[in-house]
Amino acid sequence: MKKYIAFFRLRFSMGLQYRAAALAGMATQFFWGTMEILMFRAFYRTDPASFPMTLQATCAYVWLQQAFLALFMAWLMDHDILDSIVVGNIAYELCRPINIYNMWFSRNLANRFSRAVLRCMPILILAVLLPAPWGLMLPASPLALVLFTLTMLLGVGVTVAFCMLIYMLSFFTISPTGLCTLAVSTVEFFSGAIIPLPFLPDGIREIFELLPFASMQNVPLRIYSGDLAGSAMYRAIVLQIFWLLLLIAMGKALDALAMKKITVQGG
Amino acid sequence: MITLENVCKTYKVSRRDAGFSSAFKALLHRRCELIHALDNVSFTIADGEMVGYIGPNGAGKSSTIKILSGILTPEEGTCQINGLTPWKNRIEHVKNIGVVFGQRTQLWWDVPVMDSFELLKEIYRIDPAVYRRNLEELTDMLSLGELLRTPTRQLSLGQRMRCEIAASLLHDPKILFLDEPTIGLDAVSKLAVRDFILKLNAEKKTTVILTTHDMQDIEALTSRIILIGKGKILLDGVIDDIREGFESTEEGLASFYRSHDI
Numbered sequence: 001m002k003k004y005i006a007f008f009r010l011r012f013s014m015g016l017q018y019r020a021a022a023l024a025g026m027a028t029q030f031f032w033g034t035m036e037i038l039m040f041r042a043f044y045r046t047d048p049a050s051f052p053m054t055l056q057a058t059c060a061y062v063w064l065q066q067a068f069l070a071l072f073m074a075w076l077m078d079h080d081i082l083d084s085i086v087v088g089n090i091a092y093e094l095c096r097p098i099n100i101y102n103m104w105f106s107r108n109l110a111n112r113f114s115r116a117v118l119r120c121m122p123i124l125i126l127a128v129l130l131p132a133p134w135g136l137m138l139p140a141s142p143l144a145l146v147l148f149t150l151t152m153l154l155g156v157g158v159t160v161a162f163c164m165l166i167y168m169l170s171f172f173t174i175s176p177t178g179l180c181t182l183a184v185s186t187v188e189f190f191s192g193a194i195i196p197l198p199f200l201p202d203g204i205r206e207i208f209e210l211l212p213f214a215s216m217q218n219v220p221l222r223i224y225s226g227d228l229a230g231s232a233m234y235r236a237i238v239l240q241i242f243w244l245l246l247l248i249a250m251g252k253a254l255d256a257l258a259m260k261k262i263t264v265q266g267g
Numbered sequence: 268m269i270t271l272e273n274v275c276k277t278y279k280v281s282r283r284d285a286g287f288s289s290a291f292k293a294l295l296h297r298r299c300e301l302i303h304a305l306d307n308v309s310f311t312i313a314d315g316e317m318v319g320y321i322g323p324n325g326a327g328k329s330s331t332i333k334i335l336s337g338i339l340t341p342e343e344g345t346c347q348i349n350g351l352t353p354w355k356n357r358i359e360h361v362k363n364i365g366v367v368f369g370q371r372t373q374l375w376w377d378v379p380v381m382d383s384f385e386l387l388k389e390i391y392r393i394d395p396a397v398y399r400r401n402l403e404e405l406t407d408m409l410s411l412g413e414l415l416r417t418p419t420r421q422l423s424l425g426q427r428m429r430c431e432i433a434a435s436l437l438h439d440p441k442i443l444f445l446d447e448p449t450i451g452l453d454a455v456s457k458l459a460v461r462d463f464i465l466k467l468n469a470e471k472k473t474t475v476i477l478t479t480h481d482m483q484d485i486e487a488l489t490s491r492i493i494l495i496g497k498g499k500i501l502l503d504g505v506i507d508d509i510r511e512g513f514e515s516t517e518e519g520l521a522s523f524y525r526s527h528d529i
Contacts, residue, residue, distance in 0.1 A: 006389030014378050080376070092373040094338045096390050097362040259357075260340065 004102055008110040015114025022118040025069075030123055033066040037134060052198040056133040057225035061196050063127035063136040064221050070115030071156045072217040074163065074187035075180075078104070078111050081167050082176045101255040104167060108160045140226025147233070152220040154240040159216045161247035162187065168254035171261070192218040198227070209236075212243040269312040269335065269442070269474070274344030276305040276330055304330045305341065306498035314441075315472040317464075319489035319506075321479065323524050327498045328478040332446050335476070336366050349441065362391065365440035367431050369447030374419040380430045381415045384437060391438035398437060405433040408463050424451040432460060436467070442474040443467070449484055461487045482516040496529030
């Protein structure tokens with residue numbers, strides 16, 4: 001376990017040194033959040049009754065999403081890993097007394113957390129200072145805050161476990177670009193990164209909510225504002241745990257298969 | 268003790284002629300050829316031995332190193348290294364080996380070299396006292412000093428190579444595989460690395476297997492050479508077997524390659 005923590009630490013401290021990227025990221029995310037809220041405002045003005053979430057809950061959703069963007073966005077893949085597979089530096093990683101899957105999992109977690117830590121605070125503070133209903137409201141209840149934290153961790157786990165599938169699959173292809181593009185757009189749409197899932201039409205929404213993508217950002221961001229509560233919330237948490245375990249199991253199986261078939265080419 | 272018996276490894280290589288029309292043809296019909304990278308390779312290396320593993324480009328040197336270090340699984344044959352089969356007991360096996368691939372890097376690109384070392388310390392669970400001692404020794408002998416505090420990306424090739432070698436030795440491996448370790452080194456660094464390897468072998472009885480195209484490396488370091496060509500072992504002997512009758516080892520080797528058509 002200690003060695004995986006060491007990986008986490010190194011990747012984390014490495015992430016902290018990209019200051020310009022953090023500043024640019026913060027500016028982009030604040031701007032993006034504002035634009036998104038303006039868009040929702042337009043819809044809300046047209047017909048507040050057919051709005052599936054309260055405007056305040058929607059705003060909280062958007063701000064938390066922007067603040068913790070690095071935790072959930074599928075496009076935030078660790079390119080060092082993909083490069084090491086394409087170029088063959090993976091040879092070295094295979095010479096270590098360490099399990100590749102676990103190592104990369106901890107590296108990815110660290111990558112995401114280090115980015116999020118650098119960026120979340122200024123956005124959260126600014127969003128809290130905005131007047132209601134445009135800003136970030138306080139959590140619906142203390143319990144909501146606890147469950148928000150818990151499901152956020154589960155959600156990051158599911159996101160990373162899903163990305164691990166991409167890394168593992170890129171052992172079997174010459175270039176991982178196509179796979180990444182496909183996976184990223186799928187996750188964006190199905191996870192509620194573009195539009196929160198409650199905005200989708202009934203019939204489709206129920207199916208989407210069962211998919212692993214709904215177990216990423218959808219759950220914590222809606223628990224915070226109380227939009228997701230009661231038995232539906234507990235069902236969503238159980239589903240998160242289920243997907244986390246299943247995705248990890250799938251990733252480990254692919255890992256075992258890749259280790260058997262792997263060929264590091266060239267000198 | 269390393270024993271390799273009748274190891275075979277084939278690669279599937281897709282080949283086509285250059286040009287648009289053949290690219291189009293390959294789209295419909297892909298031609299693959301099987302290349303026998305290793306063809307019944309067998310040898311034994313005793314503990315504490317220093318062996319030069321040489322051969323022309325594409326002879327199968329790196330493939331052998333990869334099999335020995337557990338990265339590659341051969342189709343046939345057996346390999347026992349201190350009682351373990353590398354590709355079956357990968358994690359157990361790699362604890363006892365150090366590898367330097369001259370063409371690749373194991374150091375983290377954007378952080379100081381020292382951070383990579385600290386990580387290796389955790390990965391191999393190196394005892395803190397042993398780690399400190401090894402680090403001091405390596406820093407001294409490979410004159411790392413300030414390099415340790417520099418991010419890897421800002422090191423020159425030779426500086427990086429010295430750090431790579433140090434990184435592979437922090438955990439006191441019993442066996443060291445060096446795949447072209449002196450590539451890109453200046454004269455001083457080259458001599459330093461050679462001295463270092465000699466001393467390592469003499470003091471710690473580390474088994475060293477070295478692949479290189481630099482015959483001076485071989486002359487300076489090893490008494491025994493294994494020569495491989497087209498996947499077959501052609502010679503398992505001493506450097507004099509090749510040098511005899513020629514002005515330099517290089518010429519002897521070239522003539523050997525030519526006479527064997529490899």
